[in-house]
Amino acid sequence: MRWLQIARKDFDDSRRERQLYYLLGLLGLVGLGIGYVVGDNSSSSMAASEVLPLFLLNVFGFIAPIVALTISQSDIVGKRATGELSVLLSLPFSRHTIVLGSFLGRIAVLTAVLVPAFVLASVLSTAMGAPLDVALLATTFLLIWTVGVVFTAIALGLSTLTRSTSIAAGGSFGIFLLFVFQLWSVIPTGIRYLLGGLSMPSGPKPEWAAAFIQLSPFTGIRNLAHPIAPELLRNFPLALGSVGESVPWYQEPVFAGFVVLAWIVLPLAIGYWRFQTTDL
Amino acid sequence: MPAAPEPRGMVAIDLTDVTKTYGGVTALQGVDLTVESGEVFGFLGPNGAGKSTTIDILLDHARPTAGQARVLGMDAQSETVAVRERTGVLPERFGPLGEMTGRQHVEFTIEAKDANDDPDAIMERTGIAHAADRPASGYSKGMTQRLMLGMALVDDPDLLILDEPTTGLDPNGARQMREIVHEEADRGATVFFSSHILEQVEAVCDRVGILDQGTLVAVDSIDGLREAAGTTGEMAVTLDAIPEGLIADIEAIDGVSSARTDGDSVIAGCENPAKGEVVRVTQQAGATVENIETSEASLEDLFAAYTGGA
Structure with missing residues (x-):
């Protein structure tokens, strides 16, 4: 159970460094803001119960990755730079324990700052007369939480992979551009441009390009959860493309489940493999 | 066995x-x-x-x-x-x-x-x-x-x-x-x-x-x-003048590994117990001893001793 000790320490570090409190305050304010806007308009056209979940999904779909990247990108590489990792690895912790414990600790921090924001938004909007769909709200939270877990895994993988704090910081900004800023969707076009002898691609999008775009984490999460909450995910701009009546193989929930799982497992596995095979 | x-x-x-x-x-x-x-x-x-x-x-x-x-x-x-x-x-x-x-x-x-x-x-x-x-x-x-x-x-x-x-x-x-x-x-x-x-x-x-x-x-x-440290310790004896044949006499002392002159000083590489004898021999040769400095073997001297440099 040594990973639990590392996870607990990782969470307590966030508290002792006051990072946890800053995030609680900031995200709490965002939650209150959303609650107020939804509650304030509860008598108008925005009276439907999916308004609050939709708001939360699209605002926190943007915030959760930023929070996850910010709190995780320096978690291991930073300890490596200060010598803290030498101390931890002089105690009976394996490198595996350090990675697993840190991952769970960061997820705990993420959860601890997301839950109050969602609760504040719901309480305030309901108090102001907006309808509340608890099941849909829970689904929304689960979606945002999954987004956060995926980006925590990516950032922590990066933090484990490199020995340079600036590579970790720059890399996580790159991840932000790639998925939140959606540069991912441009990659197939770029490849087609290069393959076509530096001329702009024309004609219908080939299947591989369409499939590639559906591999982004946001899109994977959308495709996975779409059958459960279609009314919520019809308008999720962070996910690319849209889900039609009959879905192609690369939008099947099972396939999307593997995509999401891969975005969690692969970054951690690659980071850990590198960490395991290099000197401190 | x-x-x-x-x-x-x-x-x-x-x-x-x-x-x-x-x-x-x-x-x-x-x-x-x-x-x-x-x-x-x-x-x-x-x-x-x-x-x-x-x-x-x-x-x-x-x-x-x-x-x-x-x-x-x-x-x-x-x-x-x-x-x-x-x-x-x-x-x-x-x-x-x-x-x-x-x-x-x-x-x-x-x-x-x-x-x-x-x-x-x-x-x-x-x-x-x-x-x-x-x-x-x-x-x-x-x-x-x-x-x-x-x-x-x-x-x-x-x-x-x-x-x-x-x-x-x-x-x-x-x-x-x-x-x-x-x-x-x-x-x-x-x-x-x-x-x-x-x-x-x-x-x-x-x-x-x-x-x-x-x-x-x-x-x-x-x-x-x-x-090893003793062997590579050094002492420098400063004299008013260096008598003829002193270096050879010092080199003959048991425990002295080297002797040379540097201006008015005689520098001997020797074990600690031999240091008194070096001073005695110097005085016997008729020189007035003005100053004595001894140095402990440094880490570098030790390396020299162990890697065959001395």
């Missing part, structure tokens, strides 16, 4: 032909070293000799390019967690654990090692009890070092690995460090510590290994080391 196989439990550290290269740079070259259980072993060498690399390999912070390292009878690489359960470490590079207080550091170590030490007693012993409730991130280098030493002492480890434990400590701290090493050795622990300062190693160690540019040039007892 064939030699009886050495009982495995009696060897604390066993390096076999350990080589470590970083890119094209060789940090360690074919190091063979055995440290017996219960020994206080000093690992001596200038900065960059490969001391920390050796310690990194013992703790699996670095992997050897070739060769094998065993600690407490276990493979240093595949059984590193089990090794570290029974080892206390003061690493070369250490940073505080987040914003934990000193006491939280020791408590964290106690939990990790599943021990039942009293954190306050440990901090009392290493002299940081007064700062126990302050975050260690605000400690000075010397205080952090004392904290790390305290963490190393948790659970009475079978082996203590201390990388340059006295660097950054004031003379009083260095003395306390030596006392702790003695106490731990009396308890039966093996102590392996590195230093680039000869006197500190001399004061506490049973045996010493000398590492130079990645090669273990000597493993010797303190007596052996003293002998």
